[in-house]
Ligand SMILES: CC(=O)[C@@H](O)[C@H](O)COP(=O)(O)O
């Protein structure tokens with residue numbers, strides 16, 4: 001039976017984006033993580049990109065040292081990132097696609113096209129005691145591949161849903177809802193995220209099979225005006241309202 005509650009993971013990448021813009025030591029994404037957890041976040045997500053454009057190795061190490069059980073590290077499937085994850089041992093890793101030139105993640109991981117490396121990565125991370133999610137598009141071909149990979153969790157990419165409007169958005173929502181059902185039936189724990197805001201989160205939160213949402217950019221942006229605890233609380237309310245409708 002799908003869960004009635006839904007966890008909020010707060011992504012603090014864009015706190016680090018502001019810091020890196022000036023090469024200062026502030027604002028600190030580690031401090032932001034602590035504040036977000038105190039404000040009701042269930043976990044903290046950080047994407048350690050290969051180009052280190054925002055989050056740095058030290059941020060991940062510090063967050064893991066302080067809150068290991070609640071840290072979700074997003075990373076590319078590369079030997080260097082796998083070695084780093086196995087050394088730092090966050091509780092969760094989400095394997096994501098990465099392109100140097102993209103402004104943000106543009107789609108899901110093509111698990112079907114790289115099943116062997118993804119399967120090996122899942123095995124290696126599981127051996128290190130890390131629970132793995134695959135960040136994928138709502139696409140049955142990817143679901144089949146994900147089943148063969150051995151990953152226990154999936155995070156559905158909601159970027160296209162967030163970027164479209166009207167009939168196209170309704171279509172994307174239907175696709176995500178149907179995919180979440182199939183993924184849950186196949187035994188995966190189902191998460192979702194990317195591009196979600198207080199204005200668009202409710203229909204995604206209403207999908208019973210989704211039990212975790214990872215949200216960052218809109219929360220960090222909103223925190224400029226109301227502060228991080230209030231921005232996390234606003235998102236929590238929007239999710240709970242959506243879930244209960
Ligand atoms: C994988 C994903 O959906 C995002 O969480 C990702 O972290 C976005 O990367 P940026 O934070 O660099 O936009």
Ligand SMILES: NCC(=O)COP(=O)(O)O
Nearest residue numbers: 011193194195215216217
């Ligand atoms: N995996 C999605 C995530 O961590 C946050 O994405 P966004 O809200 O910053 O677009």
